[in-house]
Amino acid sequence: EPEVTQTPSHQVTQMGQEVILRCVPISNHLYFYWYRQILGQKVEFLVSFYNNEISEKSEIFDDQFSVERPDGSNFTLKIRSTKLEDSAMYFCASSGDRNQPQHFGDGTRLSIL
């Protein structure tokens, strides 16, 4: 069964450094999402992306964050200058249509030191 894949599985970074989290959505999907989950808390929406542009973003997704689809398969989340509070699991998801269920990757655990 096709799946969403994310790399790396764990990223450790010094505060203030830039990180790029990578995702390969399911190949025929058109809608892409990033969510985050702080340890022990619920999953929170960050941003959605369709037709090569951001369609929605939450208040968490400030100027430090950006997303890109650099080629036909990858979807990336960049955090420009990481803060301690950015430590979380980051999940990528994709769907074929905005009304179809989203399928999630296994996440990248981001640890900021």
Place this chain on the structure above:
Amino acid sequence: GQQLNQSPQSMFIQEGEDVSMNCTSSSIFNTWLWYKQDPGEGPVLLIALYKAGELTSNGRLTAQFGITRKDSFLNISASIPSDVGIYFCAGPREGSQGNLIFGKGTKLSVKP
């Protein structure tokens, strides 16, 4: 804003028992999704519900979309050890283009 409230927060049951958990909201949802999350992994879709009153099964799992569109429940029959995990309900935020709101989850522990 819209919120999903899940109960119970956690459950400890014996293998073989049936389980029921639910999700409620003060606002209407047009879709209810149930996901399961194992430690260190992403949420895996279990059941999707699209119509008020809909009852859908997936193996030992059954979920219903409440008539009022403000609640949903998930039942697991004859639980087994691999049912352990956190179960989340989710639904698209009103007026959004599909971004999901998640509940806080029900953590299920199964004693063999």
